[in-house]
Amino acid sequence: MNWIYEPWPWYVAGPLIGLTVPxxxxxxxxxxxISSSLRHICAAVAPANLNLLKYEWRxxxxxxxxxxxxxxxxxxxxxxxxxxNPVAISEGxxxxxxxxxxxSSIGLMPTELFNWNTLFxxxxxxxxxxxxxxxxxxxxxxxxxxxxxxxxxLSALQWPSLIATASFFVGGILFSKFILxxxxxx
Amino acid sequence: MKNIKYLAIGLFFGLTLTKGEAISWYRIQxxxxxxxxxxxxxxxxxxxxxALSLFIIRKLKLKTATGEEVExxxxxxxxxxxxxxLLFGFGWxxxxxxxxPIYAQIGSGFLVTTFTLLAALFGTWCYAYFQKYLPD
Numbered sequence: 001m002n003w004i005y006e007p008w009p010w011y012v013a014g015p016l017i018g019l020t021v022p023x024x025x026x027x028x029x030x031x032x033x034i035s036s037s038l039r040h041i042c043a044a045v046a047p048a049n050l051n052l053l054k055y056e057w058r059x060x061x062x063x064x065x066x067x068x069x070x071x072x073x074x075x076x077x078x079x080x081x082x083x084x085n086p087v088a089i090s091e092g093x094x095x096x097x098x099x100x101x102x103x104s105s106i107g108l109m110p111t112e113l114f115n116w117n118t119l120f121x122x123x124x125x126x127x128x129x130x131x132x133x134x135x136x137x138x139x140x141x142x143x144x145x146x147x148x149x150x151x152x153x154l155s156a157l158q159w160p161s162l163i164a165t166a167s168f169f170v171g172g173i174l175f176s177k178f179i180l181x182x183x184x185x186x
Numbered sequence: 187m188k189n190i191k192y193l194a195i196g197l198f199f200g201l202t203l204t205k206g207e208a209i210s211w212y213r214i215q216x217x218x219x220x221x222x223x224x225x226x227x228x229x230x231x232x233x234x235x236x237a238l239s240l241f242i243i244r245k246l247k248l249k250t251a252t253g254e255e256v257e258x259x260x261x262x263x264x265x266x267x268x269x270x271x272l273l274f275g276f277g278w279x280x281x282x283x284x285x286x287p288i289y290a291q292i293g294s295g296f297l298v299t300t301f302t303l304l305a306a307l308f309g310t311w312c313y314a315y316f317q318k319y320l321p322d
Contacts, residue, residue: 004205007205007206007207008202008205008206009227010206010223010224010225010226010227010228010231011227011231012206013202013203013205013206013207013208013228014206014227014228014229014230014231014232014235015231015232015234015235016198016202016206017199017202017203017206017208017228017232017235018231018232018233018234018235018236018239019235019239020195020198020199020202021235021236021239021240022236022239022240022242022243023195023198024192024195025240025243025250025256025257026243026248026250026251026256027191027192027195027250027251028191028192028250028251028252029250029254029256029257030192031257031259032199034284034285034286034289035284035285035310037285038285038306038307038310039310039314041307041310042307042310042311042314045307046311048311048314048315050314050315050317051314051317051318052313052314052317053311053314061189062189062192063192065189065190065192065193065196066192066193066195066196066199067196067289068193068196068289069192069193069194069195069196069197069198069199069200070196070197070199070200070203070286070289070290070293071196071200071289071290071292071293072193072196072197072200072293073196073197073198073199073200073201073202073203073204073290073293074200074201074203074204074209074287074289074290074291074292074293074294075293075294075295076197076200076201076204076293077200077201077203077204077205077290077293077294078204078293078294078295079294079295081201081205083205087207087210087212087213089212089213089215089216089221089222090216090221090222092219092221093212093215093216093219093221093222096215096219096221097212097215104212107294107295107296108204108207108209108210108211108212108291108294108296109210109211109212109282109291109294109296109299110211110212113211114211114296114298114299115298116298119298119301126280127280127281128280128281128298128299128301128302128305129301129302129305130277130280130305131276131277131279131280131281131302131305132277132281132288132301132302132303132304132305132306132308132309133277133305133306133308133309133312134273134274134276134277134280134309135274135277135278135281135283135284135285135288135302135305135306135309136277136285136305136306136307136308136309136310136311136312136313137270137273137274137277137309137310137312137313138270138271138272138273138274138275138276138277138309139270139274139284139285139310140270140309140310140313140314141266141269141270141271141273141274141313141320142266142267142269142270142271142274143261143264143266143267143270144261145274145284145285145286146278146284146285146286147284147285147286148261149261149267149271150229150233150284151229151232151233151236152236152259153259153261154233154236154237155233155235155236155237155239155240155259156236156237156240156258156259156260156261157237158259158260158261159263160261160262160263160264160267161261163263163267163268163271164261164267164268164270164271165271166271167267167268167271167272167275168271168272168274168275168278168284169218169275170272170275171271171272171273171274171275171276171278171279172214172217172218172275172276172278172279173218173275174275175218175275175276175279175280176215176218176219176279177218177219179276180215180279180280183280
């Protein structure tokens with residue numbers, strides 16, 4: 001049973017993640033997608049008479065249950081089946097992150113960056129608040145995220161999803177190369 | 187509660203994302219720097235599995251649990267697919283999370299990332315507010 005505590009290699013995790021697509025379809029004709037849950041929460045909490053938020057969000061309640069499940073999955077994977085070792089990132093990335101005094105410690109996130117003190121610093125504000133804002137704004141603008149476009153859309157050979165996924169990566173690659181280093185030195 | 191099954195599927199999805207370390211900020215940095223195959227391997231095998239399953243569903247004309255025709259996903263092009271996706275890419279590099287992992291990061295004990303989720307909700311709401319002024 002050791003395998004359950006160790007991180008799962010890509011050839012185990014990837015196919016299991018992909019199985020979510022037929023699982024949702026066969027169980028209830030639901031399409032994999034997570035960013036829509038953000039929209040449903042906005043529609044439920046503050047519709048403000050906006051076109052995008054005026055609909056029967058209760059009919060989409062399954063999506064909120066799904067999102068809650070993902071949160072629980074994070075808990076189960078990090079507490080019940082926790083990896084006792086730091087994330088085994090490549091040496092190149094370790095050296096790079098060390099140059100910003102970011103050490104790989106046990107847990108999936110660097111505690112140096114993601115903690116309650118940094119939240120109120122410029123660096124943490126950029127990483128969590130501005131970052132989160134861009135994730136929400138961008139995925140709604142693109143009408144899908146890594147799951148809806150990247151996994152489901154590409155599985156269904158939808159070319160707009162290919163453009164979306166390529167753009168996710170172009171954005172991420174350019175940002176990590178040219179802007180993130182300045183933020184990490186703050 | 188007919189929605190409980192989606193909680194279970196979500197748990198499965200979140201668990202695989204977490205154990206595959208796809209919610210890890212470290213892994214996302216490594217991916218954008220092309221310093222490991224790990225994340226790319228996850229994407230390729232996830233998409234292949236999804237595509238193969240859709241092919242089988244179509245070929246065998248499988249029905250849903252309640253006997254409905256399975257609706258195949260369709261995505262339409264609009265310019266937001268490029269503009270929005272680029273903006274999301276910036277956010278992904280900052281937070282180390284796409285929307286699924288935002289929830290899973292909270293579950294994994296980094297409670298401070300609740301603020302990433304709140305910011306993402308605010309971002310979603312702002313898009314809804316400014317939609318009419320933005321190119322589609």
